[in-house]
Amino acid sequence: MNHELMDERLARKLCILADAAKYDASCASSGAPKRAADAQGLGSTAHGICHAYTPDGRCVSLLKILLTNYCLYDCAYCVNRRSSNVRRARFSVEEVVELTIAFYKRNYIEGLFLSSGIIRSPDHTMEQLIQVARTLRRDRGFRGYIHLKTIPDASPWLIEQAGLWADRLSINIELSTEASLRKLAPDKNSAAIDAAMSQIRDRISEAKAERRSFSPAGQSTQVIIGADEATDEAVLRRTGRLYDEFGLKRVYYSAFSPIPAASAQLPLKAPPLTRENRLYQADWLLRFYGFSVDEIMAGGADGMLDLEVDPKLAWALKNRHRFPVDVNRADREMLLRVPGLGKRAVDKIIQARRHRTLSLDDLARLTTGLKRGRPFLVAAGHRPTRLLDRLDLRQSLVEPARQLRLL
């Protein structure tokens, strides 16, 4: 293959195999150890640069493609399932390597996110993925980011090999309950998924302890939202376990979105983007704000989050007796529970109040979420007692629905 020549055939394949990979939400290139190119090598890792944004507002950081979209499995939600009528294509290992390098040299991407339909067998598929990563790293001196999708049914040995070359490994659980998995992804096996995830977790922590490199940016997963009946609560409980038991770096939520050549089993509708957004917010509360799943769910009803207000505000509205919080005195933990105050704003408040007594004007310079926070906090010259008792408080804080729904 000519190194610097992009022929049309390859360009067509690229479109098919990028289209086939776009339903995977994980695109981050963060968390890798800092690495610079040496005199012969190419590439470095920085903190998750987004090189472009598509008109859906999503970041393009990696060359996210499938090695092939031929697949022997038949997952109902997936555009590439064996019973789908989409156009198929297949890259060679060499082609993916050349594409990655050519794109990287032009500063289009941070690296590669490679996945694949299952061809021949899980082991064969996994071997091909590893082959790409190994060629990039060892033969081409590539030091950019590599994320490999891991085939959970592949031999554990191959997962071990993948971790030697990749910055991140991921296995998508896709469905948060076993019943859904049986119904919609009959070829997949939740025991194999769990086993592979715990294997990766063990290897990562051993490698850290022994100062070796094994999937240094950790592992992540994706859950599809809205393809099955699972409630937000079921999703978040599963998420909570994934963080606690498997030490996952990130869980991605992906609103089930219309696909070409859809299955009769899953009628198409508009993707539940607001729900997806609320789940991301809840996920942050779980990881960084000290909330439990029970607390988050108390803000919603019937196992679903409130779609009109964010989950922290929803919790605060139902726990008004815990407010108002005095920004000049409250501890960090409680400040983090004030609607509209993010982690960074809380840090700044704590720093600034050592030197000044903070007024509302001061706060306005420290956070952009003051409108939501005001009724819940006390500052110099500001007490919201009456506000907190208002019955229409919730209504006054609901943001007008923005351009989130297209249909």
Added chain:
Amino acid sequence: MRRVVLNEGADLEGFRTAARRLVAEGVPPEETVWSSDGALPLFGLAPAAEPVSPLRLPRAAAEHIETVVRHRDSERFALLYQFVWRVLHGERRLLEVPSDPLVHRLERMARSVRRDIHKMHAFLRFRRDEEATDERFVAWFEPEHFILEAAAPFFVERFRALRWAILTPLGSAHWDGVALTFGPAADRSQAPGKDAWEDSWRGYYESVFNPARINARAMRAEMPKKYWRNLPEATAIPHLVRTARSRVTEMLEQEATMPAKRKPEAALDAMRAPAITSLKQLNKLLMASDPLVPGATQAVPGEGPEDAEIVFVGEQPGDQEDRQGRPFVGPAGQLFDRALAEAGLNREEVYVTNAVKHFKFEMRGKRRIHQKPTAGEVKHYRWWLEKELELIKPKLVVALGGTAVLAMTGKSIPIIRARGFARFPDGYDGYITVHPSYLLRLPDEAAKAAAYRQFVSDLEAIRTIAADHPRGRVRAPAAAE
């Protein structure tokens, strides 16, 4: 009123010199006027009689100044001088008060500069210079602030092996593989007008867009329009936005597709068949695998008949094994063969393998000194051992030494305590004894002879137990390690 005129751009040096002198002379900010049109060579102060001493600022404050001077706002120097003045007159920790209006404003300026640097790292696109004989890349970029010097080192780290130039209306940067140099401002016509890969990059960009999620406002927040004209993919945006709705409607109106074709039964059966059914296949895979710790010449697979009754598990290949690609061929291996024969066992009839399949060593002079595998390495290689045992289904598994015991039990147990018959957690019965290399290491000849006799009697016991022991696992594997 003191009038200070600095050079255009991020004139940190000029600002520093001026601020030092103004502070030394006790001129407060209200009595200064700053401009940076660069009309005058340096600043409109009378030449200093003697060099003035540097300002003693907290480090964070000094760094903050270095960032803010890059901002395009013509007020930046006046604001920074106010800041310096206050820090030196009773407010040393001013920077720690983010709610202060001046600090807040400077912080917003610094953030804008940092964002511009970040966006330059993200949105700059190289084009290959087709006129250059070797591989050389050129980019045209229009930054908002005076950031070129601050942003360029990132590209050196990333593209050290390439030759490249970055051209901007505020200056240019050049990397020749050795040194980074800065040159004069340039214009767009000096950069190549296209690149052979841009069409496929645009095709990629179009393909990853999901029309059902359209949210152009979010896109513009992160990738403001001012960057579009230098992004080759951005020409696709209007069309993608315009057609999004109709593409989705079309998908929704389409009938669900009928499952295509017949079920590929044969391919599915082939897929579900176990991938590895013989030691030969297993070892082929092993030979193609990479060592966990780089350095070994080759993987060393186990050796012996596929229907062996006894499997001996050692630690890891040594120097000789690594060269020859066979297990137990070095000095310890020869001793092991001798002991086997004395105990009435035949090396040809047993299977010998290692817990770890690659040699790990440290160079000492010209010699490769064996290094004990870590617990993580033992676990990494465990799958091979499991597969070997599954395929062979031996009567007994003999763990030779601590590493093998760790591989078989998941725990570190002193050999002295565990020596003898063993029930391993994964369902096999077996035996624990020392590794033959231990016999070689004993310094005292008498102790060596005694240990050797004990080792041989262990092997005799193993032979006796194996005689009427069933094959394979005799229990279900324990759940946890």
